[in-house]
């Protein structure tokens with residue numbers, strides 16, 4: 001019998017897939033044991049500052065689509081709109097500009113700070129961190145020290161894709177390695193910068209690869225305790241090279257991944273997000289009964305998924321997010337980036 005409290009092997013986790021409905025039920029029970037009936041969301045804005053990129057990940061539909069680079073004024077304008085809407089967070093990521101160094105990324109943080117001193121800045125993927133460290137000839141540790149001085153609050157744990165190097169070699173050969181990803185995330189934590197963790201699944205990887213990925217995330221969390229949430233991201237197959245070889249996972253697979261993530265990461269990571277942008281609203285509602293306890297943010301714009309064929313739109317208001325949660329039979333709670341409840345007068 002499967003005992004959740006003990007060290008469990010990859011093989012034992014794989015065994016759970018033999019009874020998928022039991023896996024979904026188990027995940028729901030574990031989620032409720034940690035979060036009760038509460039489901040969280042965040043009022044935030046995504047800002048992609050450029051789609052130009054020197055990398056060529058095979059699953060990417062975003063790179064070089066229109067070749068834009070936002071000016072500092074444009075970034076500040078978007079932050080202003082975000083604060084007017086009541087956002088508690090801006091999430092900032094972009095493609096890799098050839099010469100972008102630490103100073104360049106700090107100037108983006110400064111643009112945000114010029115508008116608001118208190119909005120939380122959740123920014124720059126582990127890949128961007130490695131890129132700026134290389135371009136500036138400084139250590140990852142130093143990069144975080146400098147970014148923190150300029151107001152970085154937390155880092156998205158993106159660029160993780162699947163943390164198995166054979167898979168990375170096939171889908172994103174020029175991206176940072178598994179070892180580097182782990183090092184960047186742990187170095188962020190060492191510098192007092194929390195991160196999320198993600199997994200992009202549903203392309204050429206196996207269930208075994210997914211479980212290995214989840215166990216790496218769990219291992220980091222056991223060491224540092226500074227991963228705020230885990231976000232499974234289904235592969236989107238439009239307008240990219242990988243999409244010519246394989247197609248997006250179906251909805252039942254999405255639910256099983258959410259459930260497996262909940263079971264493997266229990267109890268270390270209490271928050272599992274079902275992303276409405278990637279999964280669509282109805283599937284997200286189902287996911288709230290299969291292990292997920294968060295539905296992400298208002299976003300206000302989301303260029304990356306849109307380029308890859310997402311039909312879920314670019315913006316959901318705070319009221320819409322609340323009604324999605326309520327209609328799924330859960331109780332909505334607004335949170336900030338670090339999962340503290342937000343109280344509005």
Ligand code: SF4
Nearest residue numbers: 053055056057060095
């Ligand atoms: S996923 Fe990111 S790093 Fe890879 S090509 Fe796209 S923008 Fe560049």
